[in-house]
Amino acid sequence: MDYVLTVIGDPGSRPLNAALIEAVRGAVTESRCTVGEADWLAEGIACDIPFNGGEPTITQALVRDTLGPAPLDLVIQPAVGRRKRLLVADMESTIIAEEMLDELAAGAGIGEQVEEITALAMAGELDFEAALRERVGLLTGTSEETLNAAAEKMTLNPGAKTLVATMHAAGAYCALVSGGFTCFTRKVRIACGFSEDRANQLEIEGGQLTGRVLDPILGRAAKLMALEELTKSLGLTLQETLAVGDGANDLAMLGAAGLGVAYYGKPKVRAAARVRIDHGDLTALLYMQGYHRTEFREDEAAAGNA
Numbered sequence: 001m002d003y004v005l006t007v008i009g010d011p012g013s014r015p016l017n018a019a020l021i022e023a024v025r026g027a028v029t030e031s032r033c034t035v036g037e038a039d040w041l042a043e044g045i046a047c048d049i050p051f052n053g054g055e056p057t058i059t060q061a062l063v064r065d066t067l068g069p070a071p072l073d074l075v076i077q078p079a080v081g082r083r084k085r086l087l088v089a090d091m092e093s094t095i096i097a098e099e100m101l102d103e104l105a106a107g108a109g110i111g112e113q114v115e116e117i118t119a120l121a122m123a124g125e126l127d128f129e130a131a132l133r134e135r136v137g138l139l140t141g142t143s144e145e146t147l148n149a150a151a152e153k154m155t156l157n158p159g160a161k162t163l164v165a166t167m168h169a170a171g172a173y174c175a176l177v178s179g180g181f182t183c184f185t186r187k188v189r190i191a192c193g194f195s196e197d198r199a200n201q202l203e204i205e206g207g208q209l210t211g212r213v214l215d216p217i218l219g220r221a222a223k224l225m226a227l228e229e230l231t232k233s234l235g236l237t238l239q240e241t242l243a244v245g246d247g248a249n250d251l252a253m254l255g256a257a258g259l260g261v262a263y264y265g266k267p268k269v270r271a272a273a274r275v276r277i278d279h280g281d282l283t284a285l286l287y288m289q290g291y292h293r294t295e296f297r298e299d300e301a302a303a304g305n306a
Contacts, residue, residue, distance in 0.1 A: 001036045001050030001079055005063065008073040008277075008284045011158075014044030015071060021047050027066040031059040042293035046284070050079060071279040075288050077259070082290045084259060085236055087167050088227045090245030091178035091188055091199070093122075094263050095282075096154050096306060100184050101135050103150045108142050124248030124268045128179060128219040133212075136202065140211030144204060151187050154306035159282030164192045165298035166286055173234055177226045179219055179249050191306040193298075198226055224252035244277075244285060245269075261285060 007024055009015040021038050028035045028051050036050035051059070056076040063074060092099045099122075105114030114135050121131035164174045176197040178185050185197035201214040216222065223245075231238055243250070243257035246265045254260030254273055262273035263282070270276055277284045286296065 001034075002052050003050065003056060003076055004079045004082070004290070005049045005051065005059070005074065005076045006041075006046060006288055006290075007049070007063075008046045008075075008280045008287050009044070009071060010279050011042075011045050011281060011283065013071075016044050016047060020067070020070070020072075021049070023066050024063050025049055027063045028054075028059055031055070031062045033059060041287050041291065045280075045293070046287035048290065073277050073279050073284055075275045077288070081239060081258070082288070083170065083172075084167075084240055084242035084289060085172050086227075086230055086234060086241040087164070087172055087174040087285075088177050088223075088230065088241065088243045088253060088257070089174070089194075090223075090247065090250050090263075091176055091185055091197075092180050093246045094244055095157060095160050095176065095192065096188060097157055098154055100150060100154070100180050101132075101139075103153060104139055104142060104146065105135070107146050107150060108139055110138055114138060122247035122249070123266045124251075128249045129217045132179065132200070132217060132219070136209070136213050137211045139209050142209045144207050147183050147202075147209075151184055151306075154184065154188065156188070156191065156306050157282055159284075159286075160192050161298050162296050163282045163285055164194055166291060166296050168193060168195075169297045170291075170295075173230065175226065175230055177218070177223050177253075179223070179247075188306050198222075220249040220252050223250060224256055227253045227256055242285065242289070244282075259288065261288070 025035050031054045033051040033054035039048040060076050102115045105111045117131050117135050120126045174194045176189050176194040178199040180199050182199045182201050185199040189197040200218050203210040203212040239258040241257045242259045243253045244261045244263050246263050262269045262276045
């Protein structure tokens, strides 16, 4: 079969059943496709449906109409080359639950002011670099102890460790590329097992933030550059890469990757991304690549401290 449709639900509620999958197979058939047998990647959670023919965009639209409001994520891909050899992941609101500048600001008593700027920047309404410098400037004088306390509160999103461990075990290279800060990405890299982390560096003098970020700023263009550099250094093609993120500064790398996925993305990101996770956890990225649940490594059923 030339294509495969993957249907994925939340592992906690296990919303998939045989009747739903048969309804999906019927919708694929109606789109003038030849449909193969369903392959359950995980009972109640994820299922592959191979098919030939038709127009994938039309097929996916018909399947979505059939499912209605069911809380399920869908992706159609060529059957060949699904397993990616490079993962480039955003950190904040993707691998971890928090936006760390917002956490720092809350500790400094200016949470609402910084959160508003963060929301606008992540939605693509403000220039990322300018918004980053503005927010860091508001944190002038914040102590290193406050940074360390914020780092201790970071929580991994469900499936983060499993995603990285499983892809590593299959020979993939996993990189954490963040518009945040190295004082946080280092800790998450170690907790999740990423091979490397790239992020911005806060200037600290006398144990306090100066309110400045050291150049160069890692933003939208730099994330795309990281994807391209890692692809080239590993001797891969972009088709062999997977990128995931939630904010507007992730859009360039999501568009360039072989599989670019918006993870609970902001509205502009959800609208632009070819593939979205709106209901599952980070293990959905493994199901999209055709991994069976029995192949998972170091599964984390719930979020934990980074």
